[in-house]
Amino acid sequence: MNALKPVAALAAFATAALFMVACTQQASIERNDSLMSNQPSWQKAFNEGDKELGMSVYTDDAILMPPNAKIMSGKSAIGEMFQGSDVTGVTLSLNPIEAYSSGALGFIRGEYTMTALDGATADKGKYIEVHKQVGDQWYVHRDIYNSDQPLDSHDHAADYAPAVNAYIEAWNTGAVDLMDGLFSPSAVRKTPRGTSDASNLQGFKDNVVAFRTAFPDMSITVDEVHYMDNMAVLRWSFSGTNTGPGEMEPTGAAVNISGLTTVKYLDNKVVEELVEFDTLDWMQQLGFTLTGAN
16 A cells, blocks of 8 residues: 555545635634644653653544554553653654644644664654644644655564564573574663663573572463564563562562563574563562652
8 A cells, every 4th residue: 555645645634624614614724833732742752651641642532543553542542652662762753844723623744753773764754643622722633644664575573573482482481492593692681770681692591580480370471563674572461470489589479560572683683672661560569569768
């Protein structure tokens, strides 16, 4: 499908909607730069993985139409997109170009750029947002964006899925040798607060063994995975009961958490894993409490 068609269709819809409002209410279509006021919040929410901030710019019944993915309906569903977006390895910049409104409807046309950690451009594209005025505030009501990059027809899953599958099986069974040949010997792992970091393949294996010792019944389920050029992004769920020894005495508590993992590849081998999850939720489920400073 031509990636420009959805944008053109939405542009036609936005123009038609504004035209109808103008005809029925004798309201003129005017430039309205105040519509752009929530663009910094959207950008900040993505770059910092702030779900609540991301949700705050949308109406309750908003719809997001991302490329190559299903429609997201409602700001709660849209908010999930921002959860963990700060560990994707890219920084987003929005460039709103024009904004017009008529009555309580308006739209913004803009462009975006995603920059990788090394400064290279990871993606560029365009977006259109239909805005709705609620009280004195404008909120995104309909949202669609598309990349300028040509569709990648290469099957990255065929290249990268074996390493992901072996890694998940190692966590669930303890068969850590399945990772041999699929992970670089110098692969690194980065986790919240560095609690389970690793600087080589043996460190990866040691982490798996340590977790399976502390949580003998542990299970990791991959809820969603996306394969891209030299990268895979996973949304996962962990469950287990802390009955075995570890850095702390076992609490006997059951833990159920979810998180995001970004796996980076070089020459079809894993070279880096970035893990993100709610460490406070993890500790509270284990039975620990947060106390203030004396």
